[in-house]
Amino acid sequence: MAFVLQMLELGKLRSPIHSLDPRAKLLWWICLIIVPILVTNPFILLAFTIWIWIMAVLAKISYKMYRFLIITYPVMVGFIVLTWPFFYPATEDQFYFFRFGILHWSLEGTIYALAMGMRIVLALTACTFFVMTTDLMGLASAVGEFMQNKLRISYMYPLMVISSFKFLPELSGDYITITDSFRSRACDIDAGSIVQRFRKTIPVAIPLIDSMLRRAMRISIALELKAFDVDIKDRTFYEKYVFTWKDVLFVLTGVLAILFSILAIVLGIAKVEMYL
Amino acid sequence: MDRLIPEKIIWKQKFGTLEIALTIIGAVLYGLGAFSTMNWAIGFITLRPFAFIAVVWGVFFGPWVGGLAALIGNTFISDILAGWFGIGGVGGAIGNFMMAFIPGLLVPHPKNWKAVALWGGIVGTLVVAFFVGGWIALMGFAPFWTLFSTVLIADVPPNLIIAPIICAWLFNRVQKRGLYWRDRLENK
Numbered sequence: 071m072a073f074v075l076q077m078l079e080l081g082k083l084r085s086p087i088h089s090l091d092p093r094a095k096l097l098w099w100i101c102l103i104i105v106p107i108l109v110t111n112p113f114i115l116l117a118f119t120i121w122i123w124i125m126a127v128l129a130k131i132s133y134k135m136y137r138f139l140i141i142t143y144p145v146m147v148g149f150i151v152l153t154w155p156f157f158y159p160a161t162e163d164q165f166y167f168f169r170f171g172i173l174h175w176s177l178e179g180t181i182y183a184l185a186m187g188m189r190i191v192l193a194l195t196a197c198t199f200f201v202m203t204t205d206l207m208g209l210a211s212a213v214g215e216f217m218q219n220k221l222r223i224s225y226m227y228p229l230m231v232i233s234s235f236k237f238l239p240e241l242s243g244d245y246i247t248i249t250d251s252f253r254s255r256a257c258d259i260d261a262g263s264i265v266q267r268f269r270k271t272i273p274v275a276i277p278l279i280d281s282m283l284r285r286a287m288r289i290s291i292a293l294e295l296k297a298f299d300v301d302i303k304d305r306t307f308y309e310k311y312v313f314t315w316k317d318v319l320f321v322l323t324g325v326l327a328i329l330f331s332i333l334a335i336v337l338g339i340a341k342v343e344m345y346l
Numbered sequence: 347m348d349r350l351i352p353e354k355i356i357w358k359q360k361f362g363t364l365e366i367a368l369t370i371i372g373a374v375l376y377g378l379g380a381f382s383t384m385n386w387a388i389g390f391i392t393l394r395p396f397a398f399i400a401v402v403w404g405v406f407f408g409p410w411v412g413g414l415a416a417l418i419g420n421t422f423i424s425d426i427l428a429g430w431f432g433i434g435g436v437g438g439a440i441g442n443f444m445m446a447f448i449p450g451l452l453v454p455h456p457k458n459w460k461a462v463a464l465w466g467g468i469v470g471t472l473v474v475a476f477f478v479g480g481w482i483a484l485m486g487f488a489p490f491w492t493l494f495s496t497v498l499i500a501d502v503p504p505n506l507i508i509a510p511i512i513c514a515w516l517f518n519r520v521q522k523r524g525l526y527w528r529d530r531l532e533n534k
């Protein structure tokens with residue numbers, strides 16, 4: 071749980087990347103989501119991943135990001151890499167490690183699985199970099215301002231996202247208090263077999279949900295008192311976000327990544343199939 | 347009480363401050379529950395014992411409140427913190443929304459455990475597994491069946507077993523506080 075709070079706090083650090091407009095980082099990140107969709111060549115994907123690792127040094131989050139990713143990569147990618155070879159279409163010209171009925175595992179399937187894993191690695195790295203360099207509440211506020219002023223969409227939707235982040239520390243505190251009180255009565259939710267832990271979620275969930283409902287009613291009263299209205303669409307904002315040339319440059323690096331991927335497609339080096 | 351669908355299906359839900367507050371709290375609970383139990387794993391499959399919160403929120407507070415709470419909790423809290431946002435993205439958002447929306451729309455009464463188990467535990471969970479598996483397969487990240495089966499394993503036990511129990515246990519408290527969405531609609 072402490073990790074959740076740590077992640078949220080990392081977005082508030084001071085660095086050249088942190089000081090950029092959150093919307094610029096959002097656009098850059100969208101570009102980096104598109105890249106692994108266009109490219110499956112693992113070496114190109116690796117190059118982009120290394121580029122983000124280097125940027126993490128500039129953003130002063132390198133140690134925490136690397137430590138997080140070393141744990142996350144195997145959990146998120148491992149299962150997919152292990153199962154892909156079974157689904158890779160079997161043809162006669164492949165080199166098989168084993169083939170039994172519909173079950174098969176070939177060298178080509180393994181290479182393909184690793185390339186797919188590399189795509190997820192890039193997406194994971196980009197997402198982690200984005201989260202660790204962006205104040206999520208600032209982002210939601212900036213996007214909310216844009217949605218209200220330009221698209222005439224109520225602030226209600228960004229408010230729900232912003233408030234979720236805002237209440238995250240408080241509610242995680244409640245969760246820890248409840249699980250600790252159960253632990254003091256010899257009911258440790260994190261101990262025992264999967265089935266035992268699963269059963270223990272019920273006694274924990276009842277007081278948790280009940281206390282949350284009380285909190286929801288208090289939030290509702292607070293919103294009423296502040297005259298919050300879903301239909302008001304001319305709300306003012308305390309913090310103003312302005313796009314500067316630095317933000318444009320940063321977004322351009324993301325656009326360049328997409329252009330490079332398109333160039334790789336044109337040159338015929340974007341797909342993993344060239345190694346199969 | 348034994349009907350599996352309500353007499354009248356209500357699609358609309360007006361959002362006031364209470365609905366917003368319930369959505370916020372539901373989102374945090376769902377996201378936090380998913381993230382805090384990421385270490386509960388069978389092999390590479392991480393279990394989601396708190397997945398039932400989406401179903402419970404949909405049944406108690408309405409399809410739109412439950413759906414938005416599940417969408418925000420899964421996508422903006424759990425996925426972002428886990429780094430999965432860009433990959434699970436659209437499929438996870440729509441799927442989790444539907445997992446709460448379907449039981450919210452179709453369960454006639456929270457104490458009707460058969461309806462909660464059917465719409466939340468089976469139909470809702472199949473839909474979320476389909477969307478997540480389908481999106482990941484569409485993007486070419488993983489075969490459809492890998493994520494489809496993983497989501498089913500993670501979500502079926504809590505939605506099928508825990509959701510009906512929690513709904514039955516908590517319904518009276520929710521109703522006494524005047525938070526049950528069908529009662530609120532009638533009062534309006």
